[in-house]
Amino acid sequence: MPALPLTTSERRQLRADAHHLDPVVHVGGDGLTPAVLKEAEAALNAHGLIKVRVFSDTREEREALLAALAEALSAAPVQHIGKLLVLWRPIPPKVKAEREDRMPGPRTVKLVSFSKSGNHRATVKKVKLFGNQRVAAGGAIKRTTARQVSVKKKAQGQD
Numbered sequence: 733m734p735a736l737p738l739t740t741s742e743r744r745q746l747r748a749d750a751h752h753l754d755p756v757v758h759v760g761g762d763g764l765t766p767a768v769l770k771e772a773e774a775a776l777n778a779h780g781l782i783k784v785r786v787f788s789d790t791r792e793e794r795e796a797l798l799a800a801l802a803e804a805l806s807a808a809p810v811q812h813i814g815k816l817l818v819l820w821r822p823i824p825p826k827v828k829a830e831r832e833d834r835m836p837g838p839r840t841v842k843l844v845s846f847s848k849s850g851n852h853r854a855t856v857k858k859v860k861l862f863g864n865q866r867v868a869a870g871g872a873i874k875r876t877t878a879r880q881v882s883v884k885k886k887a888q889g890q891d
Contacts, residue, residue, distance in 0.1 A: 736806065738810070738820075743810055746781060746808075746818070747810060750781055750818045750820075754783065755783040755784060755785035755816060757771050757784045757785070758785045758786075758787070759788075759797060760787050763797070764804070776819065777824060778823075780822060781810075781820045782818070784816070784817040785816055786815050787815070794815065795812060798812050798819075802819060805819065805821065836863040837863070838861065840858055840860055843858075843871050844856050845857075861873065
């Protein structure tokens with residue numbers, strides 16, 4: 733998987749966005765282990781832009797590590813400054829499974845009744861409405877009913 737290419741302006745914007753971030757992945761003396769790759773993958777999926785701290789003293793090792801991380805995670809190397817590496821990858825869209833048996837839940841509605849004289853406060857009453865209920869104009873709670881269809885239209889198969 734190749735690393736993602738970035739333009740200069742995109743790289744500049746990502747560096748500015750990463751400035752306030754703290755490192756979320758630390759690479760120790762063992763280097764790139766499967767556990768480090770797994771944590772970096774999870775962090776990229778969650779955040780998109782991450783900082784990695786490397787505990788290595790030679791710059792060549794850190795540059796090689798940045799290239800290896802970008803290649804293994806199919807991410808874009810954004811910045812290498814000191815012992816910090818910045819990687820970016822677009823956050824994948826989350827798949828949300830939709831349940832077919834799901835019904836609308838109860839909702840809370842505030843009923844406000846104003847005073848007949850202007851000197852008193854309005855009274856506020858919170859009412860919980862279920863899926864088949866509505867509030868009428870006078871503040872009464874009514875159940876909604878299905879719309880009536882004529883017998884002729886039912887016979888023709890039109891709704």
